[in-house]
Amino acid sequence: MTLAVGDPAPDFSLPDAEGNTYSLSSLKGKRVVLYFYPRDNTPGCTKEACGFRDHYSTYQDKDVVVLGVSTDDAKSHTKFTTKYNLPFPLLIDQGGEVASRFGVYGLKKFMGKEYMGTTRSTFVIGPDGRLEKIYLKVKPETHAETVLADLEAL
Numbered sequence: 001m002t003l004a005v006g007d008p009a010p011d012f013s014l015p016d017a018e019g020n021t022y023s024l025s026s027l028k029g030k031r032v033v034l035y036f037y038p039r040d041n042t043p044g045c046t047k048e049a050c051g052f053r054d055h056y057s058t059y060q061d062k063d064v065v066v067l068g069v070s071t072d073d074a075k076s077h078t079k080f081t082t083k084y085n086l087p088f089p090l091l092i093d094q095g096g097e098v099a100s101r102f103g104v105y106g107l108k109k110f111m112g113k114e115y116m117g118t119t120r121s122t123f124v125i126g127p128d129g130r131l132e133k134i135y136l137k138v139k140p141e142t143h144a145e146t147v148l149a150d151l152e153a154l
Contacts, residue, residue, distance in 0.1 A: 002103055005134060009034075009125040010101040014069065014091040017077040022067060022091055028129055031154075032065045033147055035122040035138075036104050040072045040080035040090070044120065044140040049086055051144030056087045058148055069093050070118060071105075093118075104136075122147060124154070 003009075009032075013023040024032065035052070037045045052059070052066050059066050066088040072080070077090040091098075099105035099118045108117040120140070124133035124147065132154050135143070 003123075003131055003134065005131050007131050008129055009123060009131050010098070011129075012098040012101065014093055014098060015074075016089040016091055017074040017081065019074075020089070022089060024125065024129065027065055027125075029127050030063060030065050031127055031132075031151070032067060032125040033059065033122060034067050034069065034102075034125060035120075035143075036069045036093075036099050036102065036118050037120050038118050039070060040076045041083070045070070046080075046084065048120070048138070048140035048143055049080070049090075050084055051141070052088060053084065053086050055144045055148055062148075062151060064151065067091055069098060071096050071099070124151070126154070 009024055011024045013021055015021050037048055039045055049068060068090040071093050074092060081090060093099055096105035096118060104119045104121045107114055120138045122135040122138060123131055126132045133150055
């Protein structure tokens, strides 16, 4: 299933490393930046997470909730969050079920090997629960700034 701007975002309930559960339905009325990334502590994912960290106060000023999602476990998320002082939750999508619902989990290739994984992508979900912006090609170094600039137009 391919999602498009204007579609209702698939609801989800996922835990963070501390066991707090986040669900899209409980965030109704808020704008949410939901970003999917392949792995904690890898170069691109670190740059992307640190970009959201560095601009987090601006996201907060705009009353935007930032949530990172990967298939990594709680231990990995805790290390990543602590090492880079990330102020927003990283959610655990074990098995990629939520990423699959957003169409960003599937077969990938790296150095001739095939494996199942998450494609780096971001969804801006409006206060009404509908998709306002979809980023399927993400440049980790500048992504947080790109999303902020686009939020100005929404």
